[in-house]
Amino acid sequence: MHLINSTPETRHNMTGKMKPLQRITQWIDSLEIRNPKIARLLCQLIPASCPFARDIQFFGHQLWRIPPLCQLNPLYEQLMGLRFRALTFLAQEFGETVV
Numbered sequence: 723m724h725l726i727n728s729t730p731e732t733r734h735n736m737t738g739k740m741k742p743l744q745r746i747t748q749w750i751d752s753l754e755i756r757n758p759k760i761a762r763l764l765c766q767l768i769p770a771s772c773p774f775a776r777d778i779q780f781f782g783h784q785l786w787r788i789p790p791l792c793q794l795n796p797l798y799e800q801l802m803g804l805r806f807r808a809l810t811f812l813a814q815e816f817g818e819t820v821v
Contacts, residue, residue, distance in 0.1 A: 750800040761808040768805040
């Protein structure tokens with residue numbers, strides 16, 4: 723990524739701020755599912771698809787709109803991958819299908 727009018731020190735500090743998020747994404751991607759209880763829990767906690775937008779209304783008047791959460795969550799792809807690994811584990815090891 724090229725930043726306009728920035729020094730090498732500024733670029734280093736800006737990329738350094740992303741390291742915690744990158745570490746979390748790598749950690750989620752490296753998780754292995756080995757316990758069926760944990761796999762079932764993950765399938766229940768992580769929704770199968772991006773939740774729909776919500777309109778917050780008060781006495782019939784829309785106060786604000788919440789966009790689909792997947793657009794706001796920087797870990798969405800990693801969480802979908804984790805849920806998929808949990809589903810695959812349950813299907814291969816126990817023949818279970820979770821909806």
